[in-house]
Amino acid sequence: MTGLLATLPDFDLQPYSHILPSLEKALVSISDLLTLETLDVAKRAQVPAGEVRKLIEAVIDALRGGLQSPTVHDVGGTGVRVEAEEREGGADGARPWTISTLDESLDEALNGGVHAGYLTEITGESAAGKTQFLLTLLLSVQLEIVDGKPKSALYISTEAPLQTTRLTQLLTHHPRLSTLSSTDAPSLSRIQSTHIHDLEAQEHILRYQVPVLITRHNVGLVVVDSIAANYRAEFDKGSAGKAAQTLSKRSAQISQLGALLRGIAKDFNVAVVVANQVADRFEPAAQIVSVSQSTQRSRPGSPLSNANASTAPFSSAQPANPSTQPQFTLLSTTDPLALDHQQRFFTGWGDHANTTNMKTPSLGLTWTNQLATRIALLREPVYEERHYTPGEDRNVSEWRRTMKVVVSAWCAAGETGYEIWQGGVRGIASKTDTQANES
Amino acid sequence: MPKALPSAAGLGTDFTFVEADASQQNGMAAVIDLASTPNSTALKLPSSSHRLPSVSAAEAFQALSDANSGPSVIPTGIHGLDDALGGGIEVGKVTELWGPIGAGKTAIALATATHAMEPSGTVVWLDTSTPLVPRRLPTPSPGSTNAAFITMPSPTLPHLLALLLHPPSTFPPPHITLLVLPNLHHLLESSHPRNPTFPAATPVATQKWAASRRYAILGTLITALNRVAVMHNIAVLAITGCATRQRPGMPLGLVPGVGGGEWEAGVWNRVVVYRDFGVRVAGVQKGRGSAVAAGMHGLGTVAGFTVDGSGGAVPLEASTGEPSEGGAKVPGVTLHPSPVRGLPIALPRKRAFDEIADSDDEEGVDEYGGWADVEDDVALVADAVDSTAAAAIDLT
Numbered sequence: 083m084t085g086l087l088a089t090l091p092d093f094d095l096q097p098y099s100h101i102l103p104s105l106e107k108a109l110v111s112i113s114d115l116l117t118l119e120t121l122d123v124a125k126r127a128q129v130p131a132g133e134v135r136k137l138i139e140a141v142i143d144a145l146r147g148g149l150q151s152p153t154v155h156d157v158g159g160t161g162v163r164v165e166a167e168e169r170e171g172g173a174d175g176a177r178p179w180t181i182s183t184l185d186e187s188l189d190e191a192l193n194g195g196v197h198a199g200y201l202t203e204i205t206g207e208s209a210a211g212k213t214q215f216l217l218t219l220l221l222s223v224q225l226e227i228v229d230g231k232p233k234s235a236l237y238i239s240t241e242a243p244l245q246t247t248r249l250t251q252l253l254t255h256h257p258r259l260s261t262l263s264s265t266d267a268p269s270l271s272r273i274q275s276t277h278i279h280d281l282e283a284q285e286h287i288l289r290y291q292v293p294v295l296i297t298r299h300n301v302g303l304v305v306v307d308s309i310a311a312n313y314r315a316e317f318d319k320g321s322a323g324k325a326a327q328t329l330s331k332r333s334a335q336i337s338q339l340g341a342l343l344r345g346i347a348k349d350f351n352v353a354v355v356v357a358n359q360v361a362d363r364f365e366p367a368a369q370i371v372s373v374s375q376s377t378q379r380s381r382p383g384s385p386l387s388n389a390n391a392s393t394a395p396f397s398s399a400q401p402a403n404p405s406t407q408p409q410f411t412l413l414s415t416t417d418p419l420a421l422d423h424q425q426r427f428f429t430g431w432g433d434h435a436n437t438t439n440m441k442t443p444s445l446g447l448t449w450t451n452q453l454a455t456r457i458a459l460l461r462e463p464v465y466e467e468r469h470y471t472p473g474e475d476r477n478v479s480e481w482r483r484t485m486k487v488v489v490s491a492w493c494a495a496g497e498t499g500y501e502i503w504q505g506g507v508r509g510i511a512s513k514t515d516t517q518a519n520e521s
Numbered sequence: 522m523p524k525a526l527p528s529a530a531g532l533g534t535d536f537t538f539v540e541a542d543a544s545q546q547n548g549m550a551a552v553i554d555l556a557s558t559p560n561s562t563a564l565k566l567p568s569s570s571h572r573l574p575s576v577s578a579a580e581a582f583q584a585l586s587d588a589n590s591g592p593s594v595i596p597t598g599i600h601g602l603d604d605a606l607g608g609g610i611e612v613g614k615v616t617e618l619w620g621p622i623g624a625g626k627t628a629i630a631l632a633t634a635t636h637a638m639e640p641s642g643t644v645v646w647l648d649t650s651t652p653l654v655p656r657r658l659p660t661p662s663p664g665s666t667n668a669a670f671i672t673m674p675s676p677t678l679p680h681l682l683a684l685l686l687h688p689p690s691t692f693p694p695p696h697i698t699l700l701v702l703p704n705l706h707h708l709l710e711s712s713h714p715r716n717p718t719f720p721a722a723t724p725v726a727t728q729k730w731a732a733s734r735r736y737a738i739l740g741t742l743i744t745a746l747n748r749v750a751v752m753h754n755i756a757v758l759a760i761t762g763c764a765t766r767q768r769p770g771m772p773l774g775l776v777p778g779v780g781g782g783e784w785e786a787g788v789w790n791r792v793v794v795y796r797d798f799g800v801r802v803a804g805v806q807k808g809r810g811s812a813v814a815a816g817m818h819g820l821g822t823v824a825g826f827t828v829d830g831s832g833g834a835v836p837l838e839a840s841t842g843e844p845s846e847g848g849a850k851v852p853g854v855t856l857h858p859s860p861v862r863g864l865p866i867a868l869p870r871k872r873a874f875d876e877i878a879d880s881d882d883e884e885g886v887d888e889y890g891g892w893a894d895v896e897d898d899v900a901l902v903a904d905a906v907d908s909t910a911a912a913a914i915d916l917t
Contacts, residue, residue, distance in 0.1 A: 085712055089677045109723065109731040111712050112679040116686060117741045126730075145683035152645075152673040152691060155658050178655060199652065330716035341711045344650055348676075412825050413797050421765050421773045424621050427796040435798055450622055451706070451762050451778075454651050489623025492654040494830060 085111055090144045098137050101129040112141060181223045181303060181353055183215070184258050187509030188485065188500060192457075193493035195222075198302065198353040200492060201343045201452065203309075205358040205430065205443040206459030211483060211502050212357045213242075215459070216305050217249055218506040219355060221259060223303040224268035233302030234272035236295060238287065240311035244275040256505035274299060281312045281335075288342055296350045304346065308357040309339075310444035333448040340452025358449075360441035363431065421447070430458030430488040455490040459483065485509075595699060595756050598632040599836045601824025605805040605813075606790055609636070612698070614789035614810075615746045615757040619777040624794040625801040625826065626760050627657075628834035630701050633758060635659040635833065638668040642698030647675040647684075650707040657832040667696040678708040678738070685745040693749070699756050700749065706762040706778035713738060715764065740783030747787055759788070800825045800837065 086093060086102075089112055095102060108127040115123060115138050124131035180195035189195050196202055196219060204212050220235045227233075237244050249270055253259050259267060274295060278284045288306075295301060313332070347354040414435070415423055426432030428450060431440040443450070443458075450456070461484070466477040486497045499510035596609035603609045610616040610633060618626045634644040638661040646653065653672070661668030671694060675681045681702070684692055693700070713735035719728045750757045762778035775795070785791075791807035804823040805813050813822065825837040 089679050107723075109719070109727055111734070113682055113712055113738050114734055116679060116682040117738055141679070142683055142687050145680050146687065146689045148680055149673065149675070149684055149689055149692070152671050152694075155670045155672065193654070193656065197654065331718055334714050334716060334718055337710045337714060341650075341707065344707075348650075348652070412800060412802060412823055415797075417771065417774070418795055418797060418802070419775045419793070420771070421775060423797075424775055424795055428621050428623050433796075433798065447621075447763075447765055453622065456623075491627070491651050494828070494832070495623070 086141075090141070090148075093141070093144050098133065098140075101127070101133045101137065104129045105134075115141060177351065179226060179351075181219050181226065184218055184222050184256060184506065185500075185508045187498055187511050188507065191485065191487060191493070191496055191498040191509070196303075196353050196355060197455075197492040199347055199351050200353070200454035201340065201347050202353065202355045202455040202457065203358050203443070203453050204355060204457045204459065205360060207360055207441060207461065210459040210461050211500070211507060212459055213245065213307065214248075214502050214507050216307055216355065216357060217245065217252060218256075219303055219353075220273050220305065221249065221252060221256075221268040223353070224272050226302055228300075231300050232268075232272065234274065234299045235303040236292065236299075236301050236305065237273055237275040238278060238292075238304070238306045239275065240278050240284070240306070240308055243277060244273070246270060249273075251504060252506045255503075259505075272299075274301075278312065284312050285339075288339070288346070292346060293350070296346070296352060301350075302352055304352055304354045306343075306354075306356045308359055309449075310359050313445060333446070336445055336448045337452060340449065344452065344454070358443045358445065360431075360443050363425070363429070363440040363442040365440070428456070428489055430456065430460065430486055453489070455492060456488040457490075458486045458488050460486055595633055595637045597629055597834065598636060599629065599803060599824055599826045599834060601822065601836075602629075602792065602803045602805070602826070605808055605822035605824065606792075607809050609633070610756045610758060611789060611809075612756045613751050613754055615743065615750055615759060615787065616790040616792065617759045617761060617777070617788045618792050618794055619761045619763060620794035621763050621775060621796075624796050625803075625828055625834055626794045627653075627703060628801075628828045628832055629792075629794060629803065629826070630703065630758055630760060631657060631659055631832060632834040633756075634670065634699060634701065635661075637699035637756070638662075638665065638670065641665045641667040641696065643667060643669045643671060643694055643696045644699045644701065645693060645697055646670065646672045646701045647681070647703065648672045649675055649681075649702070650704045659833065669694075669696075675702075675708075678712050681708055682738075682742070682745075685742070685749060693753050693755070697753060697755050699758065701758045701760070702746075703760045704762070705759050706764075709735065709739070709779055736781035736783065739779055739781045740787070743784050743787030801827055801834075 104127045120135050124134045182195040223235050224232045343354045429442050462482045463478040464480045466479040484497050485500050594609035596603045637644050746757050763775045766776040768774045793804045826834050829835045
């Protein structure tokens with residue numbers, strides 16, 4: 083029966099094994115069992131109605147069992163939290179915990195660190211520092227000790243193998259790690275790593291092997307670096323007729339992957355952190371120009387990089403008619419629900435009106451909808467301040483890196499500057515952007 | 522003497538029976554009498570007492586609302602939004618909040634929950650795919666005796682359906698005023714995705730039926746939510762995500778994460794939450810039960826807000842455009858028309874092909890929905906059966 087064991091892992095299938103194959107063949111799901119008349123289901127699957135009725139009753143009982151543990155928070159404002167029943171299963175019940183980034187300002191920006199129980203994405207251009215963050219987390223999770231045992235980590239790579247030399251460097255140079263004794267210090271032996279070559283292997287490992295490894299090795303962190311790599315090779319456009327079908331199949335796979343990772347994070351109370359790549363994004367035709375500029379400056383429109391829409395590019399932006407505009411406008415465009423416009427706010431690039439060089443994390447809106455948190459690592463070149471002859475390329479003196487919490491269920495959105503050094507990553511307090519207006 | 526009839530369930534009051542006026546000779550006069558004295562609160566039974574006593578609809582609704590004391594709306598705290606909704610989200614109805622990730626939907630729901638606990642109400646927040654962190658839990662004001670914030674696990678769609686259709690004794694808890702269902706789209710996606718794929722050997726009719734189940738289940742869900750809302754006199758807040766759709770003549774746009782004709786018809790208020798430079802916006806698409814006329818932005822009334830440090834929504838200061846917590850200013854940007862000629866028109870939504878359960882070419886499915894006896898070999902003929910033919914057919 084489709085999804086029965088996924089929804090109710092402890093359900094006893096044996097008494098119903100004679101009707102389950104027919105129900106499966108008729109594509110009857112548990113939700114259908116609960117919402118359709120028993121007789122309709124029986125007719126559709128060609129099975130006796132009495133048996134279906136018994137199955138439905140057993141399913142309802144099992145589902146009700148899972149609903150019996152509400153948690154009451156803060157009754158009557160007395161500050162007392164009453165737990166109705168401790169939730170069964172999972173590593174340490176539902177106790178919330180975080181994995182520190184080993185740096186104070188970064189931890190503060192993350193409301194304590196990367197939260198366990200949620201699916202988190204770290205995205206950015208190549209060489210932005212994603213892997214550096216992940217390596218730090220692989221070591222930091224081992225500082226979480228439960229029942230005398232430190233947590234271990236799982237590193238699933240799809241491209242480059244685990245950088246063990248860099249990990250050793252972090253251990254010797256980071257002040258919080260190097261000062262620990264050899265028994266307390268994190269060790270490479272508590273990091274399990276594996277390499278995945280294709281989507282099928284990825285699906286199999288995540289669905290079947292990872293849960294076993296988590297319980298066997300007391301895992302607290304699962305890292306997938308990176309999530310998009312295996313999708314690139316698998317889905318080429320093919321013929322035009324099949325493109326739509328391929329895309330919808332891919333988006334169904336992506337949402338299933340997201341549900342799987344979220345389920346792992348929640349059921350085992352571990353942090354699932356996923357690295358994602360970015361692609362360039364071009365401005366759509368209508369430009370947004372700030373009112374402080376005295377002359378209209380239209381940027382050349384370029385075709386949308388997404389292959390979905392194909393609107394003809396406009397060569398110049400139409401000036402707004404001043405008499406129809408109110409003094410205070412809340413919105414900057416007449417079409418605020420356009421994907422291109424909203425993308426500026428949930429990708430991490432584009433939420434300042436004059437941003438050029440925008441990026442979009444891979445796997446699109448379907449993947450974005452799966453996340454609890456997206457952390458974007460942005461980097462901007464800082465050019466050398468000197469006289470340049472006309473035509474000379476500017477010299478990059480350094481890169482200014484920003485860690486930006488784009489969307490999050492567990493911390494406020496905001497930006498913090500950071501840098502990469504021998505001991506990993508550390509925040510730059512002086513460069514903290516005060517435009518973290520939500521915190 | 523008229524028999525004492527049981528009081529109508531749910532109205533909570535007994536109606537006094539008054540003997541019919543002896544001067545009235547037939548039932549018709551009594552009926553006319555009722556109609557001509559609309560303010561009469563006494564039941565008049567006609568002398569031919571096979572007619573049921575009648576109560577005017579106005580009286581019935583008045584009695585119902587008298588029995589259910591309490592506010593009829595729960596404010597969200599965002600003034601423009603509350604004004605557009607008629608004071609806040611309506612009790613006894615389902616309100617939908619949709620929008621892209623990170624827009625502020627949960628923030629608005631949390632702000633509403635804070636108001637729902639005043640002066641003494643319980644909020645039930647279903648724990649679906651993404652639990653709330655402790656820092657975001659709203660705290661009721663001290664001294665409110667029954668105020669509580671309860672989280673209940675509902676990890677899958679079957680769990681939610683069991684909770685609503687076959688509720689356990691703990692649900693809903695007493696003094697409940699608000700029920701929040703976050704991330705409803707996640708629950709639907711795992712078992713009934715928008716674009717499903719099927720095993721290769723499945724016949725087309727079965728595939729079409731399975732694809733239509735998403736919308737049928739949404740219909741059942743909204744009916745069940747409306748029933749819970751009315752029966753327990755609570756407001757229900759459903760938070761859904763977004764998807765994309767090609768809009769004719771316009772670039773790719775965002776649409777609600779769950780849809781379908783039955784769901785959209787059953788939802789009383791629909792609010793879209795999204796972002797713009799330096800501000801978060803809530804737009805009312807369906808308010809007080811009817812679709813709002815598309816305004817300047819094609820979206821009806823919009824209200825700005827922002828999010829405070831504990832993740833709840835707070836209103837913008839409307840006059841200056843600055844958020845009341847003293848954060849970033851709304852930058853002055855000129856309004857640019859989007860590169861299309863007209864604003865989107867809200868067309869009456871036709872059901873998509875796969876929403877309509879196609880039962881025409883299926884054998885073994887009874888058109889009359891189970892009324893016919895399964896073993897009966899005689900087909901039910903609807904009309905056109907004259908009396909002689911009826912005598913000839915053996916209807917068992």
